[in-house]
Amino acid sequence: MTDTRQPPLLTSVEMARFVAHGSLRLDAVVPPEMNEEGIKVLGEGVPGVPYGSRITDVYPEGSFVRRLLEIPAVAGALRSLVGPDPTVDHHFVHIREPHEGQAQPLHGDAIIDVRTDAFDVQLMYYPQDVTLDMGGTLSVPGSHLRRTNESDTGRYQNLRGQSRLVCPAGTVVFLHHGLWHGGRRNDSDTVRYMFKIRFNPTVRQRRLWDISDLADPRVSKELSTTFPWYEHATGRLEMYNRVLLWRALTGDDTFDLEYWVTRVSNRPQEDAA
Numbered sequence: 001m002t003d004t005r006q007p008p009l010l011t012s013v014e015m016a017r018f019v020a021h022g023s024l025r026l027d028a029v030v031p032p033e034m035n036e037e038g039i040k041v042l043g044e045g046v047p048g049v050p051y052g053s054r055i056t057d058v059y060p061e062g063s064f065v066r067r068l069l070e071i072p073a074v075a076g077a078l079r080s081l082v083g084p085d086p087t088v089d090h091h092f093v094h095i096r097e098p099h100e101g102q103a104q105p106l107h108g109d110a111i112i113d114v115r116t117d118a119f120d121v122q123l124m125y126y127p128q129d130v131t132l133d134m135g136g137t138l139s140v141p142g143s144h145l146r147r148t149n150e151s152d153t154g155r156y157q158n159l160r161g162q163s164r165l166v167c168p169a170g171t172v173v174f175l176h177h178g179l180w181h182g183g184r185r186n187d188s189d190t191v192r193y194m195f196k197i198r199f200n201p202t203v204r205q206r207r208l209w210d211i212s213d214l215a216d217p218r219v220s221k222e223l224s225t226t227f228p229w230y231e232h233a234t235g236r237l238e239m240y241n242r243v244l245l246w247r248a249l250t251g252d253d254t255f256d257l258e259y260w261v262t263r264v265s266n267r268p269q270e271d272a273a
Ligand SMILES: O=C(O)CCC(=O)C(=O)O
Pocket: 094, 095, 096, 104, 109, 135, 136, 137, 138, 181, 182, 183, 184, 194, 196
């Protein structure tokens, strides 16, 4: 039996990597027998659930989705990112038909979302091997804190550093809700399945992961990652916004990279003597 009370939590370095990249990829964490079952379950369709549903209400014990969420690596990542008992915003089976002839435009899954201290995650589960021509999900690393509204980025094609998902069966990817992404065109002969669940946190997203390595210098290194599509100057805004998010996630209001947030928050209130 899987023990979901003590799932392996993310480390601070992994969490910082999520804050920089806007995604976390767990390759082949779902075992082959479950993937076989998953293709069937997704092919039959998974009926929608009301916004704000509890996991225990909509994914009964023993059901396919519940077992997916109980896989230790999946449970640990979910708990580290959004905490215990997140609610289900919505879920959907995304199918890209063979030779369907079109791709989904680049988008973020939020029309208006200006939160700086909280985020939702989207779990994406791929039950089959996804090859380059099968329409894996395209995403733009480091784009999640560049606020745009839903499909306003749809005009952009092929940003430098973008990633077209190619993965082994049983891969689960978690996306920050702001990450720019879109299903690619499926040029293969195979139907591509993906099951998405968006989760809303029900607790403050503070120190929910394994913080024993919080002082590891690799945390700042991860948070300083730049991506090839960033502009020389504006690209630094991403680092600035990561600092704000890292401060919110850790509760450490002194954390900074290169004094950027420290400078910008310097607004002395005392009059000169
Ligand atoms: O089909 C895909 O790969 C992506 C679908 C999508 O954008 C979404 O689930 O929000």
